[in-house]
Amino acid sequence: MSNHPFFEIHKDIPREGPGNNESTRKAFRLLNGLPAHPNILDVGCGPGMQTKELATLTEGTITALDRHEPFLRELEKWTAEHGLTQQIKTVQGDMFDMPFPQESMDLIWSEGAIYIIGFERGLREWRKLLAPNGYLVVSELTWLTQERPDEIEAFWMENYPAIKQAEANEGIIEEAGYHLLHHFTLPEAGWWEYYRPLQERVALLRERYDGQVEMQQALDETQREIDLYKKYGAYYGYAFYIMQRQNDK
Numbered sequence: 750m751s752n753h754p755f756f757e758i759h760k761d762i763p764r765e766g767p768g769n770n771e772s773t774r775k776a777f778r779l780l781n782g783l784p785a786h787p788n789i790l791d792v793g794c795g796p797g798m799q800t801k802e803l804a805t806l807t808e809g810t811i812t813a814l815d816r817h818e819p820f821l822r823e824l825e826k827w828t829a830e831h832g833l834t835q836q837i838k839t840v841q842g843d844m845f846d847m848p849f850p851q852e853s854m855d856l857i858w859s860e861g862a863i864y865i866i867g868f869e870r871g872l873r874e875w876r877k878l879l880a881p882n883g884y885l886v887v888s889e890l891t892w893l894t895q896e897r898p899d900e901i902e903a904f905w906m907e908n909y910p911a912i913k914q915a916e917a918n919e920g921i922i923e924e925a926g927y928h929l930l931h932h933f934t935l936p937e938a939g940w941w942e943y944y945r946p947l948q949e950r951v952a953l954l955r956e957r958y959d960g961q962v963e964m965q966q967a968l969d970e971t972q973r974e975i976d977l978y979k980k981y982g983a984y985y986g987y988a989f990y991i992m993q994r995q996n997d998k
């Protein structure tokens with residue numbers, strides 16, 4: 750599995766989706782009712798860029814869950830080097846079936862990963878793990894405009910047909926039993942924190958896997974996604990949704 754072109758491309762890069770520490774901090778600071786030592790779950794943590802940032806913002810404990818073991822080993826190495834093994838625990842697990850007691854989390858965090866289970870399903874299923882008044886913070890690919898050029902519309906309809914505008918997601922959030930406290934769009938710089946190292950990796954692997962068709966095709970697809978963002982980044986973005994569990998549903 751780890752030799753698959755996807756994992757070879759997505760190796761040794763600091764983050765696995767668009768984001769930046771500034772936005773992680775901004776979203777966290779919008780939560781003003783957390784207990785002093787919150788129990789936090791970071792779903793689809795990847796190599797843990799946001800996990801590490803959260804650890805600077807709270808004295809709570811963070812459980813970082815991902816399915817891909819090499820990402821967890823990377824995060825564990827960092828955690829040990831920084832003396833944070835008491836604060837950050839890793840769990841290899843599946844976001845579709847997470848092994849935690851009901852109502853055990855004060856905060857569930859997930860940057861660029863809820864799309865895997867689906868925004869609506871993730872909201873509904875993860876709610877059970879949240880303590881009363883607990884918070885859910887996710888970032889999700891979101892249309893920024895009502896109208897879009899055909900090329901980018903077609904690309905996302907093929908690759909992520911569930912993409913919506915924020916207004917439509919707001920309805921889903923209320924229906925799923927949350928109050929939307931805030932939402933904001935990740936600045937463009939956050940995309941380049943992901944795409945810049947990814948693009949460097951694409952260039953490196955082009956040479957390393959010269960003549961290997963499957964890998965070259967995967968590299969073309971990755972490059973295409975980056976090029977489309979350059980061209981159409983005004984039409985879509987990653988939105989952070991900061992939500993609180995409603996207790997009466």
Ligand SMILES: C[S@@+](CC[C@H](N)C(=O)[O-])C[C@H]1O[C@@H](n2cnc3c(N)ncnc32)[C@H](O)[C@@H]1O
Binds near residue numbers: 764766797814815843
């Ligand atoms: C786009 S990456 C985002 C990673 C990280 N949050 C970041 O922003 O850098 C999505 C992550 O979800 C993980 N993942 C994929 N399917 C999963 C599943 N079923 N359960 C848990 N994690 C999963 C992947 O291994 C990957 O680390």
